[in-house]
Amino acid sequence: MRRAHTGRSKRSKISSRKGTFNPEDTTRVKHTRLGVWDLYEENAPELEYVPGSSKLEALLQLKNNLPYVWRMLLDIGSLKSCWILLIAYCSINIAWSFVPAVSLWYTGQLLNVVQTAVESRTVDKALLARMTLGALGCKLVERLLQYIGSQVARPLGSRVNKHFGTRLFEARARLDVVTFDDPAVQRQLDSVASTNGQGVAWGTISMFTSLIAMSLKIITQVSVLAEVLKNQRDGLFLAFLCMLPTLSDYMDLLSPGSFPGRGVWAATTKNEAFITMAGLASFINDGAHRKELVAGNMAEYIITSYKQAVKEAGDYAADFWESVRDFWNQSGTPARFFRDCLSLLPQIIFALRAVQYPQDIPVSLASLTLITDTSKRFAWALRELFHKTGSISEQLATVRKLYEVGHIPNKVPDGDVPFPENEQQVKAGITLEFRHVYFRYPGATDFALQDVSFKVPQGQLCVIVGSNGSGKSTILKLAIRLYDVTDGQILVDGKDIRTLRLKDLRQAISVLFQDYTHFPLSIRDNIGLGDPPNATDDDKIRLAARLGGAEEFVDRLPEKFDTYLRRPVQDYYSSLPEGTKTLFGRPVDYNSVRNAGRMGTTSSSSLSGGQMQRLAVSRTFMRSVVSEDSQVGLLLFDEPSASLDPTAEHDLFKRLRLLRGSKTMIFSSHRFGNLTRDADIILYMNDSQIVESGRHDELLKLQGEYARIWTLQAQAFLP
Numbered sequence: 001m002r003r004a005h006t007g008r009s010k011r012s013k014i015s016s017r018k019g020t021f022n023p024e025d026t027t028r029v030k031h032t033r034l035g036v037w038d039l040y041e042e043n044a045p046e047l048e049y050v051p052g053s054s055k056l057e058a059l060l061q062l063k064n065n066l067p068y069v070w071r072m073l074l075d076i077g078s079l080k081s082c083w084i085l086l087i088a089y090c091s092i093n094i095a096w097s098f099v100p101a102v103s104l105w106y107t108g109q110l111l112n113v114v115q116t117a118v119e120s121r122t123v124d125k126a127l128l129a130r131m132t133l134g135a136l137g138c139k140l141v142e143r144l145l146q147y148i149g150s151q152v153a154r155p156l157g158s159r160v161n162k163h164f165g166t167r168l169f170e171a172r173a174r175l176d177v178v179t180f181d182d183p184a185v186q187r188q189l190d191s192v193a194s195t196n197g198q199g200v201a202w203g204t205i206s207m208f209t210s211l212i213a214m215s216l217k218i219i220t221q222v223s224v225l226a227e228v229l230k231n232q233r234d235g236l237f238l239a240f241l242c243m244l245p246t247l248s249d250y251m252d253l254l255s256p257g258s259f260p261g262r263g264v265w266a267a268t269t270k271n272e273a274f275i276t277m278a279g280l281a282s283f284i285n286d287g288a289h290r291k292e293l294v295a296g297n298m299a300e301y302i303i304t305s306y307k308q309a310v311k312e313a314g315d316y317a318a319d320f321w322e323s324v325r326d327f328w329n330q331s332g333t334p335a336r337f338f339r340d341c342l343s344l345l346p347q348i349i350f351a352l353r354a355v356q357y358p359q360d361i362p363v364s365l366a367s368l369t370l371i372t373d374t375s376k377r378f379a380w381a382l383r384e385l386f387h388k389t390g391s392i393s394e395q396l397a398t399v400r401k402l403y404e405v406g407h408i409p410n411k412v413p414d415g416d417v418p419f420p421e422n423e424q425q426v427k428a429g430i431t432l433e434f435r436h437v438y439f440r441y442p443g444a445t446d447f448a449l450q451d452v453s454f455k456v457p458q459g460q461l462c463v464i465v466g467s468n469g470s471g472k473s474t475i476l477k478l479a480i481r482l483y484d485v486t487d488g489q490i491l492v493d494g495k496d497i498r499t500l501r502l503k504d505l506r507q508a509i510s511v512l513f514q515d516y517t518h519f520p521l522s523i524r525d526n527i528g529l530g531d532p533p534n535a536t537d538d539d540k541i542r543l544a545a546r547l548g549g550a551e552e553f554v555d556r557l558p559e560k561f562d563t564y565l566r567r568p569v570q571d572y573y574s575s576l577p578e579g580t581k582t583l584f585g586r587p588v589d590y591n592s593v594r595n596a597g598r599m600g601t602t603s604s605s606s607l608s609g610g611q612m613q614r615l616a617v618s619r620t621f622m623r624s625v626v627s628e629d630s631q632v633g634l635l636l637f638d639e640p641s642a643s644l645d646p647t648a649e650h651d652l653f654k655r656l657r658l659l660r661g662s663k664t665m666i667f668s669s670h671r672f673g674n675l676t677r678d679a680d681i682i683l684y685m686n687d688s689q690i691v692e693s694g695r696h697d698e699l700l701k702l703q704g705e706y707a708r709i710w711t712l713q714a715q716a717f718l719p
């Protein structure tokens with residue numbers, strides 16, 4: 001049998017340097033193997049050997065998290081009618097929790113009727129009728145309360161989920177690139193997204209309400225059960241025996257080592273086969289790869305590779321949480337075996353007692369049924385309660401996170417100097433200067449830029465050329481402060497870029513990335529978002545589309561500017577595969593339902609690569625060109641014409657050249673012709689450095705790399 005082994009005993013000889021994570025250093029980090037996963041948990045050596053310290057820590061955390069629950073309640077109270085709905089929801093649940101006890105009382109009375117019948121051979125029919133009606137009434141009330149509860153829960157849950165969903169949306173929307181890319185931040189965001197499909201806030205409310213209801217249910221049931229059973233021979237004893245399995249479960253829950261622990265932990269897998277499996281699965285599931293998959297005849301190869309990977313990954317290759325569950329299940333096996341034996345005890349004791357007092361068998365049989373029945377329900381409630389209490393602190397910690405994710409600090413800190421000082425300043429463009437800039441991407445070992453220095457004065461046109469991976473795009477990303485320099489300085493109109501207010505800086509710069517994407521919104525929104533304050537101005541959107549060369553083909557689309565390139569909400573279909581036959585031989589054909597609902601056969605409208613690029617250019621123009629009151633002084637274009645046909649490229653650059661003198665422009669490009677000849681400054685990059693710079697004529701005279709590539713490209717046009 002596979003065993004999970006811990007690395008705790010394997011003390012590392014390698015001393016850990018401060019700030020360096022060493023997975024072998026078990027004094028700081030405990031390593032556990034879970035299937036194909038390696039789990040690393042931070043040790044808390046100062047507390048580890050103090051008995052009960054982990055429970056104490058959890059309690060302290062619980063106390064610290066409580067204020068957030070209060071804050072959440074106040075927030076919910078501030079929503080329309082939510083106080084009233086919340087009070088109604090809690091009251092209904094509390095009322096509902098009393099019903100089983102009343103029902104139990106009626107069942108107890110029925111037992112008395114049976115006992116009297118056995119002893120005196122007479123039945124009190126009126127009492128029997130009353131008790132039966134009472135028991136039925138209880139069921140009715142229980143159902144009714146459940147129904148009213150669900151009617152109240154619907155609007156309440158929906159309002160709470162919407163409110164906190166919006167908060168979470170805000171929290172995600174405000175994060176910068178570096179912060180959002182951090183997997184720890186991703187995990188934090190995911191952990192508050194939902195619990196069991198519910199929003200965290202609503203999940204907490206329903207959890208607490210059911211916890212209170214459950215406690216009340218248990219207390220009232222215990223009181224009634226004790227009252228009913230006190231006169232039954234062995235009643236209380238049998239009830240206790242029925243509870244034993246549940247109690248053993250509770251001991252299980254109390255045992256240390258909840259897993260993974262509450263503290264800091266991270267898990268990774270290095271199992272190549274498992275990683276390949278996951279990659280191939282995502283490859284075939286993501287529609288974005290379908291064209292290449294089909295055109296490249298890859299299906300057969302992919303299926304074989306997947307089967308091979310499944311075989312190599314072994315039996316225990318599963319996703320992380322499945323592996324955790326698996327680990328749990330294995331570790332609890334002896335306890336579960338013990339529990340199963342315990343559950344037989346009441347029947348054994350009953351049989352022994354029946355041998356001892358044969359005349360009491362009917363009464364004892366009735367009480368046994370009552371006791372086992374009630375105890376089972378009761379034990380279930382108790383179990384639920386234990387489970388829920390076990391996750392209370394986790395739930396509260398999630399509520400706290402729900403508020404904290406709104407304050408995750410961005411890794412690119414905001415500056416406080418307003419920019420520009422006066423609006424006229426940007427009207428003639430922005431001066432951009434790099435001074436001895438070194439830059440390494442987060443997590444990378446190599447520098448993407450090394451000692452890069454250049455200056456582009458106001459209103460001038462700069463073109464960056466160079467080989468793949470030489471750092472051209474990186475310069476543009478640093479100019480808009482997606483990242484901060486590792487060393488050196490970037491100046492915008494003479495001021496250190498890090499001191500400027502980010503919002504102002506990004507308002508003054510318009511950028512078109514090489515790897516631009518289109519948003520899962522309509523074409524209108526895709527262009528409009530280039531300038532959020534004017535995003536709903538249809539005239540400006542149309543003008544931007546005209547300037548970007550997109551207007552003509554958009555107008556030819558059936559839904560014009562309302563077209564979605566990819567519908568963000570999918571249509572749903574039944575699971576019968578088209579072209580097959582139903583059980584009764586009818587062919588499965590979706591056309592009739594599809595036509596009735598005016599649904600399409602595809603969820604995306606395909607545009608050509610060049611059309612996509614025209615849309616992206618239009619979005620950039622939306623901000624920088626269309627508005628007369630545009631605050632943009634610097635335009636950054638990363639390969640803006642890579643997918644454009646020669647006419648479109650010519651027209652685009654002609655339009656852009658007109659902006660010279662009023663906007664500073666920086667292009668990254670592999671094409672030397674149209675732009676470089678007119679550029680005020682050309683930067684030729686190689687291997688993360690600027691190796692040549694100057695005007696076109698100057699660089700040709702230099703007879704360096706630029707001249708070599710220029711000649712290479714020019715030769716293509718020579719006879």
Ligand SMILES: Nc1ncnc2c1ncn2[C@@H]1O[C@H](COP(=O)(O)OP(=O)(O)OP(=O)(O)O)[C@@H](O)[C@H]1O
Nearest residue numbers: 441442444448467468469470471472473474475514
């Ligand atoms: N997000 C990233 N994380 C880590 N490294 C990156 C990242 N983006 C780029 N790099 C690396 O930085 C270096 C410079 O990349 P950059 O994109 O600036 O090159 P480029 O000159 O624009 O290339 P191309 O002509 O192919 O567009 C490359 O070595 C690249 O691998």
